[in-house]
Amino acid sequence: MELLPQALMDGILLGGIYITIAIAFSLTYGVMHIIDFAVGEWIMFGAFAGFYLNKWTGLDPFLLLPVVFVIFGLIGCLIQPVIHRVLSGSKGNPLLMGLVFTFGLGLMFQGLAMTVFGFYSNSTPSMFSEGSFFFEKFGFSLTISTVRLAGLIYALAITMALHYLLKKTNFGLGVRALALNKDSAGLMGVNGKRTGALVYGLYVGVTAMTGVLIGCILSVSAGMGPQYTIFAFFVVVLAGMGYLAGVPWAALLLGMVQSIFLIYFDPGHTLLAVFAILYTILLISPKGLFGRGV
Amino acid sequence: MKDKIIRWGLPVLFVLIAMPAVIHDTFFLRVVTEAVMWIGLAIAFDVLAGYTGYLNFGHGAFFGLGAYTTALLMMKAGWPFALALPMGGVMAAVAALIAGFPTLRLKGAYFAIATWALSRAVQQLALIMDITGGPDGMRLPPFLNPQFFYYLMLAIVAATFALLWYLLEHSPFGLKLKAIREDEQGAMALGLNPTKLKMQAFILSAVPTGILGGVYAYWITFIDPASTLGDLISDQALVMVVFGGMGTLIGPVIGAILIFAFKTLFWAYLSDFQLLYLIILGAVIALSVVFMPNGLWGTLGGFKKKKRDHENKLETSLEARLQKNEGE
Amino acid sequence: MPEPILKVDSVTKCFGGLTAVNNVSFQVQPGEIVGLLGPNGAGKTTLFNVISGYYAPTSGSITFKGQDISGKQPYTLATHGIGRTFQVVKPFAGLSVLENVVIASFLRYPKRADAERHAWQILESTGLADRANLSAASLTLAGRKRLEIGKALALEPSFLLLDEVVAGLNPTEADRTVELILQLKQQGMTILIVEHIMRVIMNISDRLVVLNFGEKIAEGAAAEVAKNPLVIEAYLGEAAA
């Protein structure tokens, strides 16, 4: 019992990381209907960007986040037209083609990363990475790692910012219109191409920033991508694909499942549990926990 | 159509059967054996992906299931290979039956992710169970007769191809599956039972895959969760099918041969540039999706078809009358 | 009076809290054309879907040729002899026109060669034979609607549900379709038709059933129904809104 507060806290902090992995991913699915298999690779590139920028400039990775966002946002905007072309093809199954396309992209990215960055694992130092807060009361003790807390705060900030962007700005209105109906959004004067490119840029930028964060909290390596793709899928499916508001809850749930399993059950069964839960939820409610997926 | 496949297929089969008599290079034989295996995996994958429109990212689980079933029966129960192998197919069918009912209700991306999650769960299970040897895998007694495995693989894949050709291109079954792929709701009004058809396709896709897994286990003599239950099988089958052309049988065969040849040449003769392999493979996949969404065969066929359509337009009614007269 | 081919008996269909079809009963006699009429959202398509097996009725029953078919799957009903078209036509776009029809022909002709021969006959009779080998996606709307009828006919049904097969066609195309429908009636086909174009439905229907807000408000011969104050109100009400 005395572990419970810590278990919950660890779950929440882990969930924070998953929020940022999945939230922009979910947005792109909602708008562009693309399942990006390369999501983990964007995280990997982001992590390396953070690692090297930190090495060269000596600035704290948290301060470098905007730089990474801008660089990767631009890359995303530039790639999107190709994806758009794949997805709007009249032949074949566009959804499937998008999936295969990003799968190929992911392989290419992995190969590139191994060529350029080599095989070794790294870690990005940050001013937050050393500290932790410690509480003790009523026989319960709780340790909160500063860098993970910073990650959670970042996750919440991103969530709020996306929420604001979507609900309160004209751009957001356009995005939502596009998500609901491609054709009529075009009639209403939404520039589908430009909005699509911006959304994808936003997604790549946010995901790369998450990579920086993961480099600080966990590690950086050329082969790190696929495991985060797994978690992104999990969270997005659980939340209901394309349903943004569900993402934080689903991410926290995943964090909790892992945390509780690692602490209270056989830790060896954790991933089995994760996949079994994912599968079961898909069967019971394909549209996610809230039944609101697209 | 039927004619054509015999005209082209028989010579190929003849050459393949005669090959070991002419060629004694065991490495070459091994590579061709594996290529044949991949052809089998790709066409089996395409039954569901190309013909029925369901992307099964858990295809590899059937392969692993077949491999482990065969290995376990041989090693733990002392069965001979000849009996253990078919059981690999039976287990795959049983698994398809059990997993199919709930999973095939899902559509599109949901089905893809569900099958993927299920296959990951199966892999995790193999990793933590004692009987499977966990991460250490299982070793089978070596029976290193390259000709035996070549002919076995060839026989299974040729039989699979012939069966699939008959069912998918010749009998009504293939067209019915395509109807499901195009519009499940609409197909119901035409008397098609999607649940039944999808399940049949799922099993049809699973059984050869499971049997090939069994052959693989005995051939390589070592299996572990990473190599037989990992993403590799599904991913590579997907790549081959998409590159070659989904929804056809020739497309995946061409895709399997080209991708596997590329891969083999690369590692065998260009090991120093190994990392380029991933980059090139990734680029080939991405570019082929952009520029040939119908795959190599589909695109080639598309050109031919366009020409034919054009001719059709010119003399359609004539042709129709002729055809009809023939019919009566 | 002969045994009715279709008996809809107090059928109700609810979606959550919404009652789309409320306690509707009517009968269709063999060989007649019955028009199903009603303003938008009156529940016509829902009723179609219930009859053709896409939805199970919440309550009530449907009897076809003396057999209770409520809640049976569409593909089972197809074998019983019920054919239908869809309001939003979606041919199997990746397949040829011929293949589209062949798939339906399989129901009665399980052998491929027989099915193809049968499909050619259907294509001839629906005027699509000259486009048989084209991709179904390349057809015009008129062509698609024709193909839709063709596919339903290939099932060799004894009872046909037609959902807006004329709407959206130009007058020449519309006339051709009406001609086709009348031809079918002559061959003894029973038809239940939903159509928005009054001119068409008034002309071809032997009887009309009118729905409004999910309930049946009138039934009878065309001229009779047109005079019914409830019907006038339903349509004028819609027009006024």
Place this chain on the structure above:
Amino acid sequence: MKRSLLFTLSLITTLMLATTVFAEEARNFFKVGVVIELSGDLATGGNVTKRGYDLWAQEVNAKGGIDIKGKKYQVKLFYADAQSNPSSGASAAERLITQEHVDFILGPYSSGVTMAVAPVVEKYKIPMITGSAESPLIWTNKFVYTFGTVPPVNFSGATPINTLASLNPAPKTAVILGSNDTFSKATAEAFKAAAEHAKIKVLKFNIVPAGQDLTPLLSAVRGLKPDLIAFGGHDEELIKMVKSLRQIDYTPKALLMHYGVTEPAFVNALGKDANQVFGASVWTANAKTSSKILWPNAASYAAASMKAFNTPADYTQAGSSAAGIAFQVALQKIGATPGMSEAQRTSLVKALEQVDIDTFYGKVKFATSGQYYHANVGMTPLTVQIQDGKTVIVGPANIKDAAPQYPMKAWKGR
């Protein structure tokens, strides 16, 4: 019909061309096959292994070659990528043997690939030494043609535990975790067995899925307040482990890992947090070895490695170079020249079984029976610790360079 006939003919011709018969050429150099994981999940270890083999070949050739009865023969390495996949490994070995006609093979990094390659070399009777596979699994299968220079983890894993148990005060309690892959699981099991034998109470023993974030589990471990945390895992997992412990701010009295601690990346990534972590090793750059073959001692090997790759050598790389040396010695002993016959290769195996030499890497001597069959049991496993960013030997007591630092300094005070 004509077209298909033409097609058939061209197919046959292609096949014929594809199998141009390789004539058995007379060579004045040894063809050495190298089957390793150059790509895929295990590429990190595969490439370290490759460096070891490369450095050996480079050094041999710089000295003019292998001296067989007064004549010097160069060695030439022929690589084949196993792609971290057993079946590709088997194909790779088959190609090297049947197409390149290699004289002998330097083997894979992972036990999975080794398990698939071993039957193939067995069939063609080609001796193979793996310079880095260290799972116990390989040796219990008793492959006649397969040898290994790195002792299996169940042979080397006990040493650091024993070193720790000999401290005063010694750690009394331990939590032992292992990642669920062949090597890491065997490591954790070896740690556990040794701890129980040394009367250290094992409070918790878990095998966890590979690659996971273990922070919550470590939070639970912290509640148990163990003196020792021992972990079997691979490079990235070890880095994450230390970072997690640091983030939850728990410093055990000793933190023990196996391979990976000596890898330069470990210290590079963790900086001062890497300090005082214990590891098991069989070789370090400051190991006290002396030899008459190629490199006189560990230090000179380390220097050669720095010069060649600008990377410090670890024991995987050193073991891989030693694999080459073992072949070299056995070849000299039987006086075999390139293009060996089957009989010569069989006697090469006999010669390898009799190898008992001191190398820069330590003593190489292959067991000829028992659970370590054909694994190198000549070595003295070492306990190492990172002290000020350097790998230092702290055990066994008779060969240590420095005293083990125990207990560990708290993360915060660093």
